[in-house]
Amino acid sequence: MPAMKVRRTSTIACLGGAATLTAAFLINASNGQQSGGLIAAARAAPSSSATGGAGSGTRLPGHNVDRNAYFGDLHVHTYLSFDAYIFNVRATPNDAYRFAKGESIGHASGFDVRLQGGPLDFTAVTDHAEYLGAWKEGNDPNSPLSKLPMMQGMYSRDFGEILRAYNRFIAARRSNTIPPELADPAITSRAWREVQDAAALHNSPGRFTTLLGYEYTGSGPAGQNLHRNVIFGGARVPALPFSTLQSGDPESLWHAMDEWRAKGMDALAIPHNSNGSDGLMFDSVRRNGAPVDRAYAELRARNEPLVEITQIKGTSETHPSLSPNDEWANFEIMERYIGTSVPITRFAGGYVRQALRDGIIYREKLGVNPFKLGFIGSSDTHNGAPGSVEEPNYFSKTGLPDGEPIRRGSVPPGGAKIWPADTPDNRNAERPYQAWGASGLAGVWAEENSRDAIFAALRRKETFATSGPRIKVRFFAGYTFSQDLLNRPDTVRQAYAHGIPMGGDLLASKGRAPQFLVWAQRDPRAGYLQRAQIVKGWIEDGQAKEKVFDVSCSDGLKVGANGRCPDNGATVNLKTCEPDRTKGDVELRTLWRDPEFNPRQRAFYYVRILENPSCRWSTWDAIRNGTPPNPKLLPTVMERAWSSPIWYEPSR
Amino acid sequence: MIRFSNLRRSPFLREPLVHFLLFGALLFGAITLASQARQPVVTIDAQDIEQLAKYWELQNQRAPTRVELAALINERVDEELLAREAIRLGLDKEDMIVRRRLAQKMAFTSEDVAAIPEPDERTLQAYFEQHREGYAIASRVAVQHVFFSRDRLGEPPQAASTLALRRLKAGQTVLGDPSLLPLAYADITTADLARDYGEEFAEAVDKAPLGQWVGPVISAFGVHLIRVERRMPSEIRPFADVRSQVKAAWLAERREDENRKFRLALRKRYKVEIAGLPQ
Structure with a gap:
C-alpha cells in the first residue's frame, strides 16, 4: 500500500510544519473537508470504504429487515x-x-x-x-x-x-x-x-x-x-x-x-x-x-x-x-x-x-x-x-x-x-x-453490517451486553401479540409490527397489561443456556423497587412457586473444564406477562440470560499449568447476557 | 558644474571644515537609514491571527478572550523570533528532526502544488475496469432450512428430521421448530452462515445441489434440512454504486504517481553521492 505510506508522511509533515500550516489543516479537517486531495483519496482503497453504508440504496449481503445480531x-x-x-x-x-x-x-x-x-x-x-x-x-x-x-x-x-x-x-x-x-x-x-x-x-x-x-x-x-x-x-x-x-x-x-x-x-x-x-x-x-x-x-x-x-x-x-x-x-x-x-x-x-x-x-x-x-x-x-x-x-x-x-x-x-x-x-x-x-x-440488532446501521442501533439502544459468549437475545413488549406468536414462522416480524424492541418506550394503553417476548440463543461455540430472567424496576409509593423474575427454564423445567427455575443439575468437570452436554438449552423462548403489573406504576424491564456454569479463565490457566485452581478464586462462572431495558411510560 | 561654481562664490561654503561636517552628517544619515532597512521584520498578519484564534478554539471549544489572544500572539512572536535566530546561527543544520520535518513538509507541499485535475467519467470507468476484483461482493446463496431443535422434548431431532426429509422429498410440507435465526435467507454469504451456525452448516450449504432438500446437517442448535434455492457468484458491484470509492482510489494512485515523479525529478536535479557506492 504505497499510497498509505505517503499519506501518512504528508499528514505528519502538515502537522509538524509551521503553525500556520498546522492551523490551516485543522480547520479544514474540522469542517469535514479533508485537506489535500490525497488525504481524502487514500482513505478508500478498492477493498474498503470511507463511508459507512453501501452505495445508494444497495442492500448489503445478509441484509435482514428483521435485523441480525452483530x-x-x-x-x-x-x-x-x-x-x-x-x-x-x-x-x-x-x-x-x-x-x-x-x-x-x-x-x-x-x-x-x-x-x-x-x-x-x-x-x-x-x-x-x-x-x-x-x-x-x-x-x-x-x-x-x-x-x-x-x-x-x-x-x-x-x-x-x-x-x-x-x-x-x-x-x-x-x-x-x-x-x-x-x-x-x-x-x-x-x-x-x-x-x-x-x-x-x-x-x-x-x-x-x-x-x-x-x-x-x-x-x-x-x-x-x-x-x-x-x-x-x-x-x-x-x-x-x-x-x-x-x-x-x-x-x-x-x-x-x-x-x-x-x-x-x-x-x-x-x-x-x-x-x-x-x-x-x-x-x-x-x-x-x-x-x-x-x-x-x-x-x-x-x-x-x-x-x-x-x-x-x-x-x-x-x-x-x-x-x-x-x-x-x-x-x-x-x-x-x-x-x-x-x-x-x-x-x-x-x-x-x-x-x-x-x-x-x-x-x-x-x-x-x-x-x-x-x-x-x-x-x-x-x-x-x-x-x-x-x-x-x-x-x-x-x-x-x-x-x-x-x-x-x-x-x-x-x-x-x-x-x-x-x-x-x-x-x-x-x-x-x-x-x-x-x-x-457489545451486541446490536441491525439490518446489516454497516457503520450507518450499527450506529443507528446504538442510538436507538437496540443493543445488548454479554459477559463474553456470543449469546443472542431478543426482547419485545406489546399489547396485541397473537397468542401463537411463539409458534409462528414470522415471530420477529410480528413482534416488530405489534410491539417495541429493547431500548424503547412502551406507552400505556388503556390500563392494559403488556406482554413481553423473550428469546435467546446460545453461542454456537460456547455453553448451553440455563434460564431467562426479567429484571423489573418500578416506583411504588414514591420508592423505586426491583425484582428478578425467572421467566423461562431450560430442560423443560417450569418456574416454581418461589419464582425460580429448579436447578437443572448442570455441572462442569474442574479437571478438564468439560461441561455437562446433556443439560441446558440452545434456545430459551417465552411470552411473559408481569403478574404484578400496575398500569399506574412507572417501570423498566430488562432480560438477563444465564448459561450453565463453566470454567472461569483462572481455572483454564491452572489446568494448562497442571495445577489446581487458586483456592481463593471461584472456579466457575455463569456467563450471561443482558438486554437493554424497555421502559413502561404510564399516562399522566 | 554650474552649481558647483556657484557654491564656490560663498567663502563659508569653501571652508574645508564645513565640508567635513556636512559629509559626516550625510554619512551618518545614510548609515542609519541603511541599518533600519536591514532590520528584519516579523509580521503577524490578520490571517495568522485568525488561525491562531481558530486553533485555540479547536482545543478549548470557545473563542479566546482579548487577553488570551494577546498572549497567543505574543507567544507566536517569541516563537518566530527564536526560530529565526536559530536559523541565523545555523542551528537547523545537521539536526535530524528539523531535516525530517522539512522533508515531510516539502512532500506535503509538493502534493498540494501538483493539483490533480478532476477525473472524467471515462477515466474512472477505465480505472474501475482495471481494478474490478477490488469491488467484488463475496458469493452468496438463497437458502431455506427446516430446523429440529436439540431442545425438543418429544421426538429427538435426528429422528424427526429423517421422517421430515422423506416428506419434503415427496413434496409435502413439514413444520419444524422455530429458530431465533431466520429460516430463509435471500442473500447471505457462507462466511455469515459459518459465523451463526458453525462451519459444518456452511460447508453443507456450499455442497448442496440446487433446489433439493438435503440433510441431516448437524449444528450447535440441532438438526437442519437445507435447500439451496439459488447461488449468486461473487459479483462485481456496479460502477454507479462504487463511483465515489473508485474516484478516491484513483486520486490516491495519481497522488502517489505525482509524488514519485517529483522525487525522480529531484534525483535528476541533484547529484547524489553515497560513500562506498559507485557514482
Whole structure:
C-alpha cells in the first residue's frame, strides 16, 4: 500500500510544519473537508470504504429487515494510549482491527494471540484522548519528548519499573505536573489521524464495521472513575478529541458533543466502570456541586444513551448489597478504585440497576430521565485485542504486567505444584488481576453490517451486553401479540409490527397489561443456556423497587412457586473444564406477562440470560499449568447476557 | 558644474571644515537609514491571527478572550523570533528532526502544488475496469432450512428430521421448530452462515445441489434440512454504486504517481553521492 505510506508522511509533515500550516489543516479537517486531495483519496482503497453504508440504496449481503445480531467491542486500547505503552504494548490500531477480524497479533509478553470464537462484526479503537500518542513519540530518542524528566523510566521491560512508571504518571496527573509538551496538539493530531486511517482501511460494509472513537478519561477529585468512550457515527470527526485536558467535567464533553452534532458529526458517550466511581457516575449531584436538574437530565440523556455494563475490570450491573434478593448479583464484582487498593464505600450511584431505578424517579420529578441507559459490554483491552474476553483463551488486558498466568495469580508461585496453605486473597490488591473477569462484548440488532446501521442501533439502544459468549437475545413488549406468536414462522416480524424492541418506550394503553417476548440463543461455540430472567424496576409509593423474575427454564423445567427455575443439575468437570452436554438449552423462548403489573406504576424491564456454569479463565490457566485452581478464586462462572431495558411510560 | 561654481562664490561654503561636517552628517544619515532597512521584520498578519484564534478554539471549544489572544500572539512572536535566530546561527543544520520535518513538509507541499485535475467519467470507468476484483461482493446463496431443535422434548431431532426429509422429498410440507435465526435467507454469504451456525452448516450449504432438500446437517442448535434455492457468484458491484470509492482510489494512485515523479525529478536535479557506492 504505497499510497498509505505517503499519506501518512504528508499528514505528519502538515502537522509538524509551521503553525500556520498546522492551523490551516485543522480547520479544514474540522469542517469535514479533508485537506489535500490525497488525504481524502487514500482513505478508500478498492477493498474498503470511507463511508459507512453501501452505495445508494444497495442492500448489503445478509441484509435482514428483521435485523441480525452483530457482536463487537467498543472499548479497545492500542499503543497510542499512555498506559498501554507503559505496559509494553506495541499493537497499533491497524493491529487491533486485524485481531478483531480474526488474524493473530503479537502480545507484549512475546507470544501471539488470536480470537478462538472467530472474527467480530464491528470494533471501535478507543484510545485515551489524554496524551494520545505521546508515549509512542517519546520513545524515539530523537524526539524532544524523550528528554523530559517525566519520560525517564517509562520504557522499561522490568515489571517493578513498569508499575512505578504507571504510578508516577497517575501521581503527576493528580498533581497537574505533566509537562504540556505531552499534550502537544500536533502529536495528538498525528495519533488521531492514525486512528482514523486504520478505521478507514478496515471498514468493509457487509463484512466488518469500524467505528471512530476515543476515551475521555475523567476522574472525580479523589480519582473516582468517570471514564467515557466517545463513539462517532461517521468518518467526519472533530480535528482533535475533546479530552479532560480541556475540562474534567463530563458536562463540558456533552456540550462539545452537542456542538459537533450541530455540525453534522453525531457521537455518543458510553460511561464505563461505574463500579470504580465510588457512587459518582450516577450521582444526584453534578460535578459542579449543583443538583441534577431538567437541563442536565436532557443534556445527559441526549449524549449518553448507553452504558458499558460489563468489562474486564468488573461488572457494573448491580452489587449484592444493592440487590440482596438477586442470587446472581455477585458476578465479577470489583470493590476498589481503578488501579489502586482504595476501597469503594458508596455502591449506590456506581451500579447500573440502581441508576435505572433512580432514573425513573427523576422522570417523575423532573419530567426527564437522565439515566435512560441501553446496555453494551466491551473488553477495555489494552493489548489491542478486541473481543479477548474468552475464558479458555484469556490473556488479561494490560500487556506485560498481567500477560502470563503467574502474573495474574492463577497458578501457584515459584513453579510449585500446589497452593501454599497461606495463599493470600489478592482480589482487592492494588492490581487485582485475579479478580478481573474475561467479560464484555457489545451486541446490536441491525439490518446489516454497516457503520450507518450499527450506529443507528446504538442510538436507538437496540443493543445488548454479554459477559463474553456470543449469546443472542431478543426482547419485545406489546399489547396485541397473537397468542401463537411463539409458534409462528414470522415471530420477529410480528413482534416488530405489534410491539417495541429493547431500548424503547412502551406507552400505556388503556390500563392494559403488556406482554413481553423473550428469546435467546446460545453461542454456537460456547455453553448451553440455563434460564431467562426479567429484571423489573418500578416506583411504588414514591420508592423505586426491583425484582428478578425467572421467566423461562431450560430442560423443560417450569418456574416454581418461589419464582425460580429448579436447578437443572448442570455441572462442569474442574479437571478438564468439560461441561455437562446433556443439560441446558440452545434456545430459551417465552411470552411473559408481569403478574404484578400496575398500569399506574412507572417501570423498566430488562432480560438477563444465564448459561450453565463453566470454567472461569483462572481455572483454564491452572489446568494448562497442571495445577489446581487458586483456592481463593471461584472456579466457575455463569456467563450471561443482558438486554437493554424497555421502559413502561404510564399516562399522566 | 554650474552649481558647483556657484557654491564656490560663498567663502563659508569653501571652508574645508564645513565640508567635513556636512559629509559626516550625510554619512551618518545614510548609515542609519541603511541599518533600519536591514532590520528584519516579523509580521503577524490578520490571517495568522485568525488561525491562531481558530486553533485555540479547536482545543478549548470557545473563542479566546482579548487577553488570551494577546498572549497567543505574543507567544507566536517569541516563537518566530527564536526560530529565526536559530536559523541565523545555523542551528537547523545537521539536526535530524528539523531535516525530517522539512522533508515531510516539502512532500506535503509538493502534493498540494501538483493539483490533480478532476477525473472524467471515462477515466474512472477505465480505472474501475482495471481494478474490478477490488469491488467484488463475496458469493452468496438463497437458502431455506427446516430446523429440529436439540431442545425438543418429544421426538429427538435426528429422528424427526429423517421422517421430515422423506416428506419434503415427496413434496409435502413439514413444520419444524422455530429458530431465533431466520429460516430463509435471500442473500447471505457462507462466511455469515459459518459465523451463526458453525462451519459444518456452511460447508453443507456450499455442497448442496440446487433446489433439493438435503440433510441431516448437524449444528450447535440441532438438526437442519437445507435447500439451496439459488447461488449468486461473487459479483462485481456496479460502477454507479462504487463511483465515489473508485474516484478516491484513483486520486490516491495519481497522488502517489505525482509524488514519485517529483522525487525522480529531484534525483535528476541533484547529484547524489553515497560513500562506498559507485557514482
